[in-house]
Amino acid sequence: MNLQSLREEFVLNFIEDNRWQYLTRGLATTLKITLFAAIIGIVLGFLVAIVRTTHENTGKAKIANAICGLYLTIIRGTPVLVQLLILYFVIFASVRIDKTLTAIIAFGINSGAYQAEIFRSGIQSVPRGQLEAGRSLGFSYKQTIWTVIMPQAIRNVIPALCNEFIALMKETSIAGYIALEDLTKGGDIIRSRTYSAFMPYIAVALIYLVLVLILTRVEKSIERRLKKSER
Amino acid sequence: MNDNMPLISVKNLCKEFDGKRVLNDISVDIYKGDVVCVLGPSGSGKSTFLRCLNRLEEPTGGHILFEGTDICDPSTNINIHRQKMGMVFQQFNLFPHMTIMKNLTIAPMKLQNVPESEARSYALELLNKVGLADRADDYPSQLSGGQQQRIAIVRALCMKPDVMLFDEPTSALDPEMVGEVLGVMKNLAKDDMTMVVVTHEMGFAREVASRVMFLDGGDFIEENTPDKFFTNPQNDRLKSFLSKVL
Numbered sequence: 204m205n206l207q208s209l210r211e212e213f214v215l216n217f218i219e220d221n222r223w224q225y226l227t228r229g230l231a232t233t234l235k236i237t238l239f240a241a242i243i244g245i246v247l248g249f250l251v252a253i254v255r256t257t258h259e260n261t262g263k264a265k266i267a268n269a270i271c272g273l274y275l276t277i278i279r280g281t282p283v284l285v286q287l288l289i290l291y292f293v294i295f296a297s298v299r300i301d302k303t304l305t306a307i308i309a310f311g312i313n314s315g316a317y318q319a320e321i322f323r324s325g326i327q328s329v330p331r332g333q334l335e336a337g338r339s340l341g342f343s344y345k346q347t348i349w350t351v352i353m354p355q356a357i358r359n360v361i362p363a364l365c366n367e368f369i370a371l372m373k374e375t376s377i378a379g380y381i382a383l384e385d386l387t388k389g390g391d392i393i394r395s396r397t398y399s400a401f402m403p404y405i406a407v408a409l410i411y412l413v414l415v416l417i418l419t420r421v422e423k424s425i426e427r428r429l430k431k432s433e434r
Numbered sequence: 435m436n437d438n439m440p441l442i443s444v445k446n447l448c449k450e451f452d453g454k455r456v457l458n459d460i461s462v463d464i465y466k467g468d469v470v471c472v473l474g475p476s477g478s479g480k481s482t483f484l485r486c487l488n489r490l491e492e493p494t495g496g497h498i499l500f501e502g503t504d505i506c507d508p509s510t511n512i513n514i515h516r517q518k519m520g521m522v523f524q525q526f527n528l529f530p531h532m533t534i535m536k537n538l539t540i541a542p543m544k545l546q547n548v549p550e551s552e553a554r555s556y557a558l559e560l561l562n563k564v565g566l567a568d569r570a571d572d573y574p575s576q577l578s579g580g581q582q583q584r585i586a587i588v589r590a591l592c593m594k595p596d597v598m599l600f601d602e603p604t605s606a607l608d609p610e611m612v613g614e615v616l617g618v619m620k621n622l623a624k625d626d627m628t629m630v631v632v633t634h635e636m637g638f639a640r641e642v643a644s645r646v647m648f649l650d651g652g653d654f655i656e657e658n659t660p661d662k663f664f665t666n667p668q669n670d671r672l673k674s675f676l677s678k679v680l
Contacts, residue, residue, distance in 0.1 A: 330525075335527065336523065336527035336528075339523075339590075340541040341517035341541065342513070342541065342544070
């Protein structure tokens with residue numbers, strides 16, 4: 204491939220008919236799904252982790268704990284793509300809701316299961332003596348969890364959590380299965396129009412790579428800041 | 435509450451772990467101003483006994499009256515009573531994500547609604563007494579073990595407790611740091627603090643305790659004044675214990 208043909212390929216794939224817009228629009232969709240799914244995942248994961256550790260520590264919340272256990276088993280036991288397809292074609296079959304919203308819900312519920320285990324390991328990584336010290340001062344179980352355990356637990360899980368966000372962002376690339384035009388699908392559409400695969404897919408890959416690099420940077424700076432406050 | 439009433443009255447306390455009896459029907463009264471040292475071989479249930487007093491360990495039987503209230507009654511709000519029972523742990527258990535000052539003030543401010551300025555000045559006053567006022571803005575990890583344990587004692591004192599429970603407070607310390615912690619405890623005893631101390635420090639028990647109790651096999655098998663306890667032990671098991679540790 205010489206320089207001339209590279210240039211022609213580039214023009215064909217990105218400039219003609221404003222095809223670059225498939226990538227930018229796809230990128231926007233990918234970011235939207237990732238962001239909101241991550242938020243749903245944080246909320247779900249946090250709640251599930253609280254229920255599970257409360258059950259482990261006190262024996263309370265039996266039923267809630269069983270429900271959480273079932274949730275983790277199902278979500279971690281089946282592929283996220285299958286979950287997405289079931290949600291779109293089975294659960295939401297009769298109510299045609301927005302595809303992006305479907306994807307956000309599917310990826311959010313999926314990520315929640317993994318984040319739950321991350322948060323739980325974080326809470327468990329705080330020595331039991333911390334809970335006892337809090338309780339011995341007169342703090343209730345809840346107060347101790349919030350003022351003593353959680354701040355330490357969250358600090359411990361930042362690397363694993365960022366890892367999960369990176370994985371989540373890349374996993375959203377299967378959203379094309381429900382004909383959602385995310386970044387990957389955008390590249391795919393260009394290929395189907397131009398019959399040239401190299402440029403669109405490499406461009407898509409590079410954009411994911413840049414996004415991951417940015418996320419990694421953010422993670423490092425958060426970690427550095429937390430370290431400073433603890434010295 | 436009248437003065438003759440025990441501050442803590444333990445009645446028929448039992449504790450089992452998975453069917454194994456650790457505390458066997460213990461009854462003991464602790465009065466205001468008592469400095470009770472609990473001695474005994476490892477595995478005798480000393481720590482379990484202490485941790486039952488503020489229900490960090492749930493007793494499986496019996497009652498504990500603290501200032502006249504049965505704290506084993508399920509309707510009792512244990513959190514209220516724990517505020518009056520300071521506890522010091524073997525592993526210090528300071529909160530590593532908070533400065534020393536925050537460690538000392540968070541409980542009084544959140545639980546007793548003490549204004550921040552008041553909580554800080556009281557904490558500083560106590561820090562001065564233990565010689566660590568200059569470390570108020572440091573984090574626990576910047577302090578030595580002995581310093582951390584002194585801070586842990588101050589943290590419990592900031593709640594103005596009526597009794598202090600010590601669970602082997604010097605066992606995790608380097609030998610050269612034991613003295614500074616025992617020194618703080620001696621001063622506390624001098625200020626008439628009621629203390630229950632689980633310890634292996636025979637010297638401390640002998641010098642500071644008002645009562646020494648020997649726990650073995652889940653029961654107190656001998657109690658005496660420190661003098662008689664160490665010079666004229668009655669029980670054979672205590673005699674053999676003392677011959678090994680003294």
